[in-house]
C-alpha cells in the first residue's frame with residue numbers, strides 16, 4: 064500500500080491496480096518506469112501546451128532559482144520576473160490596460176475572481192450584488208466558490224451541508240436562461256457570471272453559435288460582471304489568439320487563467336482584471352485583502368516567460384488552429400464506430416469522443432493506455448482529447464490508430 068492519496072481518484076481501485084507512474088516526457092510523449100512510450104493526447108491535465116521535456120524552461124527556472132527562487136509579493140514587494148510576466152500578460156490581455164493578479168493555480172484564480180467581483184461591487188457602493196452565476200456542466204476548480212459554481216453534480220455531493228450561498232445555475236447553451244435568472248434574482252443582487260468559453264472537464268462542449276456574444280451582451284445590459292474562465296482555453300489552446308475571449312470578441316471584466324501560462328512546468332495562475340474592476344483599487348484607498356504566499360512566485364514566473372516565448376517563437380497559436388480542423392477531420396471516422404455516440408470539438412485543440420455506453424469510459428481509457436495512448440475519461444463517459452500544440456500528423460495517426468484498435 065502506498066502513502067500517496069491521488070486527487071480525483073477512487074483510491075480503492077488505485078490500491079488494487081497500482082499507480083501509473085510517469086517517469087519522463089519528451090514532446091507529445093511520456094514514458095513509464097519501464098521505458099514504455101505513450102502518446103499524451105491530453106497534454107497531461109490540458110496544460111502541457113508546449114509539450115514535455117523543454118530544457119529551455121528548465122534552464123530559465125534554474126537560472127532564476129540560483130538568483131532567488133521566490134520572494135513574497137505582499138505589500139510593495141516584487142521580483143523582477145514577476146513584474147516582467149505581468150507586463151507580458153497585460154500586453155496580450157483581451158482588454159487593454161488590464162492588471163494582473165497572480166495565483167498558485169486555476170482554483171485559486173476562480174476563488175480570487177469570485178471574491179474580487181463581490182469586493183468590487185461593495186467598494187463602489189453596491190454590496191447587494193453578491194449572487195454569482197455558473198452554468199450547468201461547468202468546471203471551475205475545487206475550492207469552495209468553484210465547487211459551488213460548478214455544474215457537475217457529483218462534485219458537489221456528499222459534503223454534508225450547503226455550499227457557498229447566493230450561487231445560481233443556468234443552462235449551458237441558452238443565453239436567455241442567463242437573462243431569466245438574472246431578472247428573477249434581480250440584477251441589483253447579481254455580482255458576476257462565470258463562463259468557460261468552451262466547457263472542458265464537463266465533457267468538451269463548444270458553445271452554440273452566438274452563445275458567448277449573446278451571454279456577454281446580456282451581462283453588459285444588466286451590468287453583471289462577465290468572467291471568462293480560460294484556465295483551459297487560455298495561452299493558445301483555442302488557437303488564432305492567446306485567449307478565446309479575443310477570438311470571440313468578449314472583452315471580459317475578469318479572466319481566470321492557469322495551466323498553459325507555464326504549460327505546467329511550475330504551478331501558477333493569473334487573473335486578468337479589466338480597468339473597470341481594477342480602477343477603484345488603483346486610484347483610491349481601497350485594498351483587496353487577498354493573496355497567496357506564492358502569488359507571483361519568481362521561479363514560476365520565469366517558467367511562464369520562457370513558456371510564452373516558445374509559444375510565440377514556434378507559432379503555436381497557428382498550430383492550434385491547424386489542429387482544430389485536423390482533429391475533427393481525423394476523428395470523424397471514429398465517430399462512425401458503434402461504440403461512439405459523437406465527436407465534440409471544432410474550437411481549438413480540444414475535442415472529446417463521447418462513448419455510446421458511458422459506463423465503459425474508465426475501462427476504455429485504461430485499454431487505450433495499454434495500447435499506448437493516454438486519453439482520460441471526462442464528463443459523462445467521454446474521452447478527453449487536448450493534445451500538446453506541437454502535435455504532428457504522425458501523432459494524429461497514432462491517436463486515430465489507438466482509438467480504432469480499442470473502439471473498432
Ligand code: PMP
Nearest residue numbers: 168169170202203204292294295
Ligand atoms: N477552471 C477550469 C475551466 C478548469 O478546467 C480547471 C482545472 N481543470 C480549473 C478551473 C481549476 O484549476 P486547478 O486544477 O489548477 O486548480
